[in-house]
Amino acid sequence: MKQHKILGALYGAAYGDSLGAVSEFCTRKEIVDAFPNGLTDYAQSISRITAGITPGQVTDDFGSSCYVMESILKYKGVFNRDIAIEALLKWSTDEEVFGKYAGMNTKEAMVRLRDGIVINEMDKQRHFAGKNTNGGAMKVNPVALLAQGNHDQTIVYTLDLCWPTHYNSAAASGACAIACAINEAQNPSATVNTIIDKAIQGAKRSRQQLDSEGYYAFGPYVENRIQQAVILSENCKNNDDIIRVLDEEIGTGIQVQGSVAAVFAIIAATKGSFADAIYCAVNAGGDTDTMASMIGAILGGYHGMEVIPKTAIEKINSINSNLNLKNIVYSYTELVGKEE
Numbered sequence: 001m002k003q004h005k006i007l008g009a010l011y012g013a014a015y016g017d018s019l020g021a022v023s024e025f026c027t028r029k030e031i032v033d034a035f036p037n038g039l040t041d042y043a044q045s046i047s048r049i050t051a052g053i054t055p056g057q058v059t060d061d062f063g064s065s066c067y068v069m070e071s072i073l074k075y076k077g078v079f080n081r082d083i084a085i086e087a088l089l090k091w092s093t094d095e096e097v098f099g100k101y102a103g104m105n106t107k108e109a110m111v112r113l114r115d116g117i118v119i120n121e122m123d124k125q126r127h128f129a130g131k132n133t134n135g136g137a138m139k140v141n142p143v144a145l146l147a148q149g150n151h152d153q154t155i156v157y158t159l160d161l162c163w164p165t166h167y168n169s170a171a172a173s174g175a176c177a178i179a180c181a182i183n184e185a186q187n188p189s190a191t192v193n194t195i196i197d198k199a200i201q202g203a204k205r206s207r208q209q210l211d212s213e214g215y216y217a218f219g220p221y222v223e224n225r226i227q228q229a230v231i232l233s234e235n236c237k238n239n240d241d242i243i244r245v246l247d248e249e250i251g252t253g254i255q256v257q258g259s260v261a262a263v264f265a266i267i268a269a270t271k272g273s274f275a276d277a278i279y280c281a282v283n284a285g286g287d288t289d290t291m292a293s294m295i296g297a298i299l300g301g302y303h304g305m306e307v308i309p310k311t312a313i314e315k316i317n318s319i320n321s322n323l324n325l326k327n328i329v330y331s332y333t334e335l336v337g338k339e340e
Helices: 003-023 028-033 062-075 079-092 104-114 123-125 141-146 153-160 172-185 193-215 223-231 239-250 256-271 276-284 288-303 308-317 325-336
Strands: none
Touching: 003 028, 003 141, 003 172, 003 276, 003 308, 003 325, 028 239, 028 325, 062 079, 062 141, 079 123, 079 153, 079 256, 104 276, 141 153, 141 288, 141 325, 153 172, 153 193, 172 193, 172 256, 172 288, 193 223, 193 256, 193 276, 193 325, 223 239, 223 256, 239 256, 239 276, 256 276, 256 288, 276 288, 308 325
């Protein structure tokens, strides 16, 4: 894999996360009131969740990915369920990117993991009601890149990553959709259509596997939601059209059937334009940082690092030195890909 595409996926995710943090879980109206010309650059957060965050700082989305990459580097490219647990438990000690920003399902899972329990049997008996969230999907970027173009391995790694916190047929299906899209975007011959197709295939295969293992979760199939979202996006002529469809018909919340489907609606409607897709996501309302981070990972990898503003990369590297972000990103890029 080309290093500029790997760096594009990693910095694209960090950029989407940090820009989306400005508007995280604000309504469309709140965003328009604060940014009449649209949110297109770093600004003071208007979000209650990220109030006071330094512009350019990443949240739990890319922060968790840093811990996953750090563990994979420690084990020289090996990844499995035990390494996933180790990485996430270490992440859970970070008072900033975990303590302030991690979701409730993830925090609840960390309590179980510290007690040596992975799957809550009561959740399983209730078919994971309320657990169909995107906390697995938000951090799949490192394992998707580790698979180096192998879609079967992408699914294996992604399910291992979901095992500690999001191992049910809905949440894991959403995670595999994003991971398979990231993986495909690294392919030099990839197109927007092949990226979406691989996402649909990954969502379906993982859902079927977890259903067969007894980890069924209620809710519409993620692969169907992606297909429906892409169809709905076809008649959108501008960002206002896309955002209206996201708000009224697809959803932008933490549930994978909304936010993951929204990612592919945005990618399809913007025809894979990195800037247009990122700006659409951060202005849409809802889980803006997670949607923009997932889009950044896919389209940053699709186009390469060159599409990300250099000033943003400089700010990300500087502001997130507490995570050792720059060193981890470049070390990880060396691990998973060499220039051809």
